[in-house]
Amino acid sequence: MTDALVPLMVLLPLLGAAVALMLGRRQRAQMAVSTAVLAAVAAIAAVLLAQVDASGSGIAVAVGAWPPPFGIVLVVDRLSAIMIIISALMLLGVLVYAVGQGIADQHRETPVSIFHPTYLILSAGVFNAFIAGDLFNLYVGFEILLSASYVLLTLGGTGERIRAGVTYIIVSLVSSLFFLSAIALVYGATGTANIAQLSVRLAELPQDVQLILHLLLLIAFGIKAAVFPLSFWLPDSYPTAPAPVTAVFAGLLTKVGVYAIIRTETVLFPESDLSTLFLVIGGLTLAVGILGALTQADIKRLLSFTLVSHIGYMIFGIGLASVAGLAATIYYVIHHISVQTTLFLTTGLIERFGGSTSITRLGGLRRASPMLAVLFFVPAMNLGGIPPFSGFLGKVGLFVSGADAAGGTPATETLGTSSPGPDWLIWTVVAIGAATSLVTLYALARFWNLAFWRPKAELEGYRSRLIDSVQEAPAGATVVATRTTPVLMLAATAALVALTLALTVFAGPLFELSSRAAENLRDASVYVSIVFPGGVR
């Protein structure tokens, strides 16, 4: 019975997109369809998570009843179910926000009739990537979500968005070409694309061939996850999109890449040992990203840089190669998806209310809108890692497992046969991580001080060392302050802020759930046994 629910998570958004396209002229009906579809997917994911968590392993569905190595197989284990449920909730929240925005200004430049179908197709791609049990199906999931994201990013086709879109699209195309070549090579070397079967067959290949395939896949996923040397495209392309679109991209798309990296490390190549590489890359991503954030005057660009920077925490967690590290990473992914999405939505509200997103032109927002101040302050402190929020808990979790791995505490259980990197390197990255958290706090507090606490009257001729070093966004976008903040937009943002707070309140059970998800990933044989209960040849 529940098996039938698994493909529905991809089918429902796709069918919903078709229906929404047909209802192009009836906005209210479109909204009803997309909201219902996303709510249904969230409900299905909740049911599946409960079932998978109770059974302790996972569900594998052979599409079209073709037995696993030949047909496409969809796999839901704890990690997939967690990722889908948090994504569906975020997509739902942002959809309500977007609807509120659409109702408020009836924008001429936003063709609302294609927004809903494209948004649902993006959702279908994200969900498909999370449940793909086949490398090629993962590629298809990526392509579905990327194609939809091209349309959403260039929505309205203004000069600025086309410029940003071109960078994004070409970088994504190159990453797809890498991924496809990697699949071709993997298939040539092993004769299969089924992830569970690959887990067994890749291990039989010579070490050097394994390393080439491994690195090729990591480059493809690294571009998507915006990991340091491959992250250059992100801060230039995300901030130009409409606020709800940026929020979804920032929250979800990079995490799909992180998810793929986790799968690669735990199922495809559990034997190979790239922990040191991951630690170095994680540390560099943290440091370079946050230094970029420091010099930005524009809050959207600042947040894009913190997004890149905080991906470093997840890469660090993966590089620890321990069950505890992975558990902390999964918790951090959940935290980061929700808090980053919420912050971008709040930024959209700031843009509407203040008429700008630059700290040199904003002031007096706290007095003007106390509600907006609360909605910004809570997630900002959360991202900055102030106790007791989930950002603090996630970072502490990562640092503790880092210290355990470096100190060689017997409590640390390594993943597969891989060993953690050298101790001094782990300590260094932990230090960089702590510093990054403080610098994030500094950058956000500076924005808070200038935009919210500084009286509007002082805006003219304001001199401060705080804003001497910042740079404006390259193309100063003309934003029209509307001053009207629809209730629906505020409500959606408030609901997401409440959700980030819930992650803090229920941190205990959530962390235990993440630990159980990580426990499933300790050994690739768990994943293999989900797909091939009777063993694999």
Next chain:
Amino acid sequence: MTASLTLVIVAAVLFGTGITVMLERSLTRVLIGFLLVGNGVNLFMFVMGGMPGLAPILGDGVDPEAMSDPLPQAFVLTAIVINLGITAFMLALIYRSWWLAQLGERGDLIGDEDEMAEDAEETADLYRSSEEDDRAVQAVLDASDEDGGRA
């Protein structure tokens, strides 16, 4: 697994030329480069299926060993469809970018009145030229009439 060397060389050439063209500044060339590399990757994936063989349909007396591997072909078909869609989108994007470069944001704001004025000018040109044509034709006819009269 054995593979055809010719196909491998063709794929390599497609990769090389495609990447070179992709590094150019012009968007159209980037697209052409993407198409070349994309086809290179597809060919590469096709090569990974091994040597060609019989159609992969199970029947009496058909040796499965002699069949070609259908899976890479299915992969390639999917990838071709995806490439087609992305190419269409890229072409629209390039056209849009060209439009903006030619007219700037103003291009979208050409109102109905401006357009009607332009249309009126064009029609005026048309009428004027046809009148001139008529006059010229008439002149020729008149001249020939005169010649005929003389003859």
